[in-house]
Amino acid sequence: MNAELTFRLANEQDLDEIVAMLADDVLGRTRERYEQPLPVTYLNAFQAISADANNELVVACLGEKVVGVQQITFAPYITHQGGWRATIEGVRTLSSERGKGIGTELIRWAIGRAKERGCHAVQLTTDKKREDALRFYEGLGFKATHEGMKLKL
Template sequence: MDIRTALQSDLEAIVRLLADDELGVSRERFETPLPQAYIDAFSEIQGQKGNSILVAVEDNEVIGCLQLTFVPGLARLGMTRAQIEGVRVDKQYRSRGIGEALFRHAIDSAKANCCGLVQLTTDKKRNDAHRFYERLGFVSSHEGMKLSL
């Protein structure tokens, strides 16, 4: 397995992963051709410094992904934070250490980019994901809130 920054050619597989779970099925649109919104968003991510999609690839197939964004801030003496979101592993590859490898790669990248912490948000319904994040050392230290626009 290889972990690398996503390429445009990976986009269809990434969207498939995002759509293939109980919450993503109602949030995403995996269809051919892909909706232009995904292509535009991927282009924006590629063009923004400190923002990337990481993919886990095995036998030339994308089997996992996450988005990693470095967020500079003023709080905590100007600390830069790493934000992880959009974490998915193909159902048939789960429990093989792929998610952990993606996270280790993202955490190492955050350290290399002088981030002071790594943060993520996770839907309250994702109990298995919560256990996974806690096993990796993440602590549920804050209550998050969102405003849909």
């Protein structure tokens, strides 16, 4: 990487680039709507995330260029003696920058942030169809210790 990779909270001006990254893969194309103007639902979600002290939408930047994104949600649980967990969601790297270690640094940054917030665990899900992502997360020390389930509403 030529420029230093930095991390910061996303701002509203980043939203277009974030949605473009979310839509730029096989599964994202079927569930995201990257169009101009962006659907207002993205702005509404961004504003709700930004207003919530337990949610952080984080971008990775090379210089001024946004090259990655992830959302981290911090939540208390009654289990584990009332411990907190961090959940990582929506991790994406700009397609032209994939394979350069940006995703690894995003996850490492999130783990560090979870430690700062006193979390006892970091969790995430990835679609079972994303075999490369499964290997990626396992390579970073994540283990498939639970069977996740979802009910679409």
